[in-house]
């Protein structure tokens with residue numbers, strides 16, 4: 592059923608043709624264009640990406656598309672929050688166009704192409720969610736080629752995703768500058784995420800401790816503690832908080848996501864965590880040192 596957009600104060604394009612027509616019009620006026628790809632359920636983290644893009648270019652397109660190909664069959668595709676009217680309200684006077692295609696517009700009958708990267712997609716999220724990055728890379732490549740923006744912004748909360756996108760854009764010579772937006776955090780430091788709405792009050796309290804443990808672990812490693820000792824101890828602390836499972840708590844090269852030899856960092860390191868509390872999987876990361 593078509594969504595009623597009559598209350599929106601920001602225009603919405605549902606087709607690639609409409610998206611391109613608006614952007615062509617802007618280009619004719621000599622305007623520069625940015626893109627913020629999202630899956631909707633917008634929070635302040637997304638809005639900060641729009642603000643970042645608007646410091647660099649004249650017009651900002653925000654895509655809202657819950658991309659089915661990046662969810663595994665057992666994941667939360669059906670439950671993923673879909674709040675387009677509220678998203679449009681938040682983008683009012685901030686973004687310039689919403690691009691909200693249907694799944695059929697993005698993947699019509701006969702669609703057959705998937706982008707697979709090696710290396711950076713292998714560890715961490717790649718192990719926990721083996722089909723995820725192919726879905727992300729494919730949809731982001733499509734969005735970039737549909738809009739052909741000058742810049743596109745992605746949140747640093749999905750740190751590995753950001754590195755995957757940087758790698759793909761470089762490898763495929765896609766003419767766009769990729770910007771990383773700093774993680775926005777709640778008052779207790781919990782990284783903002785569309786999935787935080789799933790947390791019960793008790794889970795939400797425990798979730799607020801995750802970033803504190805991450806920060807302390809990063810500081811210990813920067814001060815010379817062995818990576819394996821620090822992460823093993825911190826994994827136990829996360830479980831003791833009430834988390835059901837820690838998918839990973841690891842220190843990696845910030846750009847390649849490669850592991851460090853000899854249990855010590857040699858600069859440019861990032862600590863990354865994914866842990867499940869109740870039904871919600873949380874991820875976070877920060878620099879080491």
Ligand code: PAF
Nearest residue numbers: 628629630658727730749
């Ligand atoms: O980070 C997200 O919300 C998604 O992975 C993205 C980049 C919009 C692709 O669907």
